[in-house]
Structures are given as C-alpha cells and as structure tokens.
Amino acid sequence: MIPGKLYIVSTPIGNLKDVTLRALEVLESVDFIACEDTRETSKLLKHFNISNELVSFNAVSEKRKIPKVIDRLKSGVSCALVSDSGTPAISDPGVRLISEAVKEGIEVVPVPGATALIAALTISGLPTDSFVFEGFLPQKKGRQKKLKELSHEKRTIVLYESTYRIKKLINELAEYLPDRYIVVCRELTKRFEETWRGYPNELKDVIDDKVTKGGFVVVIAPEGWEVV
Numbered sequence: 001m002i003p004g005k006l007y008i009v010s011t012p013i014g015n016l017k018d019v020t021l022r023a024l025e026v027l028e029s030v031d032f033i034a035c036e037d038t039r040e041t042s043k044l045l046k047h048f049n050i051s052n053e054l055v056s057f058n059a060v061s062e063k064r065k066i067p068k069v070i071d072r073l074k075s076g077v078s079c080a081l082v083s084d085s086g087t088p089a090i091s092d093p094g095v096r097l098i099s100e101a102v103k104e105g106i107e108v109v110p111v112p113g114a115t116a117l118i119a120a121l122t123i124s125g126l127p128t129d130s131f132v133f134e135g136f137l138p139q140k141k142g143r144q145k146k147l148k149e150l151s152h153e154k155r156t157i158v159l160y161e162s163t164y165r166i167k168k169l170i171n172e173l174a175e176y177l178p179d180r181y182i183v184v185c186r187e188l189t190k191r192f193e194e195t196w197r198g199y200p201n202e203l204k205d206v207i208d209d210k211v212t213k214g215g216f217v218v219v220i221a222p223e224g225w226e227v228v
Contacts, residue, residue, distance in 0.1 A: 003106045004031065004078040008098065010087040010113030014190035016047055018114045024048055026111050031077035034069055036093060040084045057081070062093045066100050073106050080111075087115040091135040091160055116188055117158045120217035123195065124156075124183040127222055131156035137169070147176040150220070157220040166216045170207050173220070174200035181221040187214035 007026050012018040027033060028050045034057035035041035041054055057065055073079055083092035101108050121128050132155050137143050150157055161169045166184075173182060177200065184196045184203060192214070196203055221227075 002076060003104070004073045004076050005107045005109050006073055006098070006101045007078065007080045007109045007111050008088050008094065009080045009082050009111040010115065011041075011044060011082050011085055013085045013114045013116050013119065013188055014193075016044065018189060019044070019048070020111070020113050023111050023113055024050065026080050027052060027082075029078075030080045032072070033080045033082060034065075034097070035081075036083045041082055057093060057097070059093045062096055066097050069097060070100055070104055070106070073101065074104060085114075085116075087113065090115055090117065090133075114189070116160070116185075116215065116217050119188050120183070120185045120219050121156070121158060123185070124219040125197075125227075126156050126181070126183065126219055126225065128156065131158060133158045136160050136162070139165070143172075147172055151176050152223075154223055156222050159218040159220070161216045161218060163213055163216075167204075167207055169218065170200055170204055173218075174204055177220060180223070181225060181227050183219040185217045185219070188217065190214070 007030060009023050009026055011023065027045065030052065032053040032055055033041060034055045036058045038054045038056050045052065055069070057069065069079060081088045081094050081097065083094070086092065088094035089098060098108055117133055121131065132153060134146070134150070134157060137146050137159060159169070173180070179199070181199060182203065184207065186194045196206055
C-alpha cells in the first residue's frame with residue numbers, strides 16, 4: 001500500500017486574507033487535519049466554507065498521538081498539519097511528527113505561507129542576509145545565560161515573546177544588549193498591528209505605557225549596526 005502524504009500547511013498569522021489558494025485547496029482535499037487547537041482551526045475552515053475532520057495535535061499530546069497519525073498515513077490517507085497561526089514546527093508543534101514521517105518513508109510536502117519571524121524581518125530595516133532565530137527564550141532556568149550568549153552574537157537576532165513577558169524582555173535587553181537597536185512588532189497583520197523602533201532603554205517606557213496584548217516579535221540588530 002502506498003502511504004499517504006503529510007502536508008505542512010502555513011496558515012495566516014492574523015489577517016485571514018493572507019491564506020494561500022494552495023493552502024485552502026489542501027485543507028479541503030486531505031483526509032484529515034492535525035491542528036494545535038481545533039477551535040482556532042475551525043474558525044479558519046468556517047470562514048472559507050471548508051468542512052473536514054479535525055484531530056487535536058498540540059505540544060501536550062504530540063508524543064502520544066504521533067503513532068496514531070503515522071498509522072493513518074501509512075494506511076494511505078493524507079493529513080494536513082497546521083498550527084494556530086503561521087508555519088507548523090516553527091516554535092510550534094510538529095517537528096517530532098515530521099521526523100517520524102520521514103523515518104517511515106512518508107512524503108512530507110511543504111505548503112508555505114505566513115510566518116511571523118519573516119514578516120518582522122522584512123519590515124525591520126535590519127540586515128537579513130544572515131540572522132539567528134531563537135524563538136522563545138527559556139522562561140526561567142537558562143534565560144540569563146542565553147541573554148549573555150546573545151550579547152556576543154554578530155548576526156541579526158529574532159525572538160518571540162508573549163504578552164506576559166514582553167516588558168521583562170525589554171528590561172533584560174536594556175541590561176544585556178543596551179547598545180543594540182531593536183524593532184518590536186506586535187499583532188502583525190492584525191487590526192491593531194504596531195511596530196516600535198529604538199534602543200532598549202528608549203522603548204522601556206513606551207512598552208510600559210502600551211496595552212501589551214497579543215504576540216510579539218523582537219528583532220535585534222547585529223553588533224555594531226548603526227541606524228542611518
């Protein structure tokens with residue numbers, strides 16, 4: 001029996017108009033969709049009048065559910081893997097499933113689209129020829145160590161941060177990387193999208209005064225980069 005295919009489908013990071021025609025085609029045609037949160041994916045499917053089987057597949061259940069998904073793929077059916085927003089496996093669940101699919105000889109097909117880190121890089125005005133993506137820093141253990149390591153990084157740095165820790169991160173950047181120009185993006189592609197630019201100490205009060213809801217992407221200039 002020929003195994004089915006595993007499609008890695010990028011979905012909008014905010015603005016539903018950013019979904020690709022190919023993504024919609026795949027979401028409609030596969031046998032089932034493995035998604036981070038069935039409620040979030042249901043909103044997307046409903047908006048585009050797509051009806052399909054949804055299977056919850058998140059960071060908590062990933063390890064336990066991989067064998068079930070793999071077995072279905074090996075039986076010849078196809079699956080689309082999606083996260084709540086953006087590209088699966090980029091600071092989202094999916095890496096283990098993809099690795100296991102490859103090991104089992106199942107074809108893995110990318111369906112590219114939106115991802116917050118690239119969107120932020122493109123508007124940052126900072127060098128993009130070489131950059132390092134660190135995703136979310138450790139919440140507690142190892143956080144200071146990682147910040148010290150990043151203070152010596154020669155490339156542009158991209159970080160993700162949550163609503164609850166963005167103020168803390170800006171204060172930490174003011175301590176560990178005070179001379180690095182940074183670009184802070186909030187709610188990219190959404191109605192209340194905002195971008196702040198400056199040095200960490202300049203943005204500490206700005207971020208404090210703002211309603212810090214939503215997801216954040218922080219882009220940090222390489223060492224020695226000067227804003228013209």
